Amino acid sequence: MTNIASNCKAFCEVCGHGVYNLEKHLQSEDHKRNLRKEQGVILMAAKAFVLIETVGVRSKEVVTALKQVEGVEVDTVTGPYDVIAVVAGETLNDIGDLITAKIHPIAGISRTVTCLVMEDK
Helix, strand or coil, rough: CCCCCCCCCCCEECCEEEECCHHHHHHCCHHHHHHHHHCCCCCEEEEEEEEEEECCCCCCHHHHHCCCCCCCCEEEEECCCCCCEEEEEEEEEHHHHHHHHHCCCCCEEEEEEEEECCCCC
16 A cells, blocks of 8 residues: 555655645656656757867867766867767756766866757747
């Protein structure tokens, strides 16, 4: 038997917790994200270009490290930036978390500029 907290009127099997208003919960982003995870579907709804300046001639090292990061595509370029990474995630927060946790700590990166993709759908 499933335990439901006293203030909850229903239980969401997908999310694994009690909810007060099941109809409202089923429309929530939290529920939709959990449903996609349960179904094994990863939707990339947000995307950004990360313009990267490297220290000295460390572009190859930076590119090698970036290729190891899931959700990142990378190219070496000419111009004011040395590397451009394309980052995708479910939300803009996911992109921000990925950049701060996985890209900024890479040795050889001196500066990044993040350009969020704006799409009319």
